[in-house]
Amino acid sequence: MTSRPTLHGEIRSYFETAPAGEIEQIQTIDKDHGHLEIRTYKVSQNVARYGAQRSYPGAPRFAQLTTIAMVESHIERGGKVETEQRSYISSRALSATEFAEATRGHWGIENVFNSILDVAFREDLSRLRKGHGAKNMAVFRHFALNLLRQPVDKRSIKHRPERAAWNPSYLLEILGPVPC
Numbered sequence: 001m002t003s004r005p006t007l008h009g010e011i012r013s014y015f016e017t018a019p020a021g022e023i024e025q026i027q028t029i030d031k032d033h034g035h036l037e038i039r040t041y042k043v044s045q046n047v048a049r050y051g052a053q054r055s056y057p058g059a060p061r062f063a064q065l066t067t068i069a070m071v072e073s074h075i076e077r078g079g080k081v082e083t084e085q086r087s088y089i090s091s092r093a094l095s096a097t098e099f100a101e102a103t104r105g106h107w108g109i110e111n112v113f114n115s116i117l118d119v120a121f122r123e124d125l126s127r128l129r130k131g132h133g134a135k136n137m138a139v140f141r142h143f144a145l146n147l148l149r150q151p152v153d154k155r156s157i158k159h160r161p162e163r164a165a166w167n168p169s170y171l172l173e174i175l176g177p178v179p180c
Helices: 007-017 096-121 133-148 160-166 168-175
Strands: 024-032 035-044 067-077 080-090
Touching (some): 007 035, 035 096, 067 096
Antiparallel strands (some): 035 067
16 A cells, blocks of 8 residues: 655645745744744745646646745643644745734634634534534534624624524514515
8 A cells, every 4th residue: 555645744844854045934922811822934935846747646736836834833831732733835925924914814713703603503512523413503503694694783693593583573684585
């Protein structure tokens, strides 16, 4: 049985061995909520090996690729240190600073979205773990959340489902006009 390398593994290996002139990097330090997080953002535009040529049979081709990047996070919390590496590819040429802003912005949006789902639908309390139930309910919750965002009023998203349950006209406002 042959082992096929993964893109993440290839990118990680590249950043471990690449000459310093090919890599731009910055580091950020966040200290809050009882933990210290040090992130190192690495970016390179040396992407020839990931372009149209395949490095092994079945490898994906990325004809528009201009940037490969990696984030290494070291989180110190309660005397323990956790390390995580995430790799990224982009069709946009990014500096290390732009890459850091983009990844932090993405996770900020993701965290806000997930907290809304948890508050409005108590998603973290769901016991669905097997089969397609969890994915189906995630689709349903996203659909419902989008409907709850439609009304222009001062009620919080958390209180809108309860109001809709007690007030049929408000429920119809959330559901929108009925097509004829």
